[in-house]
Amino acid sequence: MFDLDETLVHATKERLDRKPDFRFEDYGVFIRPHLRFMLEAIAPRFDIAVWSSATKIYVESAVKQLFGDVAELKFAWSIDRCVQRVEPNSNGYVYIKDLRKVQGQGYAVEGILIVDDSPEKIVRQPRNHVLISAFTGAEDDDALLELPARLVHAAEVMKKSTVGN
Numbered sequence: 275m276f277d278l279d280e281t282l283v284h285a286t287k288e289r290l291d292r293k294p295d296f297r298f299e300d301y302g303v304f305i306r307p308h309l310r311f312m313l314e315a316i317a318p319r320f321d322i323a324v325w326s327s328a329t330k331i332y333v334e335s336a337v338k339q340l341f342g343d344v345a346e347l348k349f350a351w352s353i354d355r356c357v358q359r360v361e362p363n364s365n366g367y368v369y370i371k372d373l374r375k376v377q378g379q380g381y382a383v384e385g386i387l388i389v390d391d392s393p394e395k396i397v398r399q400p401r402n403h404v405l406i407s408a409f410t411g412a413e414d415d416d417a418l419l420e421l422p423a424r425l426v427h428a429a430e431v432m433k434k435s436t437v438g439n
């Protein structure tokens with residue numbers, strides 16, 4: 275399962291040194307390099323889904339652009355599925371993705387990996403979290419190149435620890 279912002283895309287109102295890959299309202303959206311390579315590499319081994327803490331209309335628009343002809347998504351969730359909590363340090367809100375909610379889609383929690391640049395959103399199931407550096411538009415970003423191998427490894431580790439219990 276993938277987060278969107280700063281994981282697969284960078285959406286900004288600022289101008290970068292190149293044209294955005296697509297636009298959403300007054301945001302330019304830049305797709306993280308090597309997205310297609312990464313999706314094609316993992317598609318034979320994993321079901322693919324999205325869970326973002328952005329709005330539903332943004333998620334639907336981004337998903338069309340990102341996955342349209344590359345991979346079929348099992349579902350694409352947005353902020354309305356997140357749990358809202360006050361963040362004590364900032365007094366703002368943090369939107370937590372509680373993976374137990376995905377069980378309703380037919381997946382055991384031990385079978386889910388979520389790739390997300392924000393650890394604070396996965397606090398309830400940190401073992402399922404695959405941390406990725408935040409993508410902020412750099413054209414030479416290569417985090418997605420190594421992600422397929424990282425996911426396969428993380429899945430094996432989780433499987434072993436589940437069998438061991």
Ligand SMILES: [Mg+2]
Pocket residue numbers: 277278279280281390391392
């Ligand atoms: Mg993010």
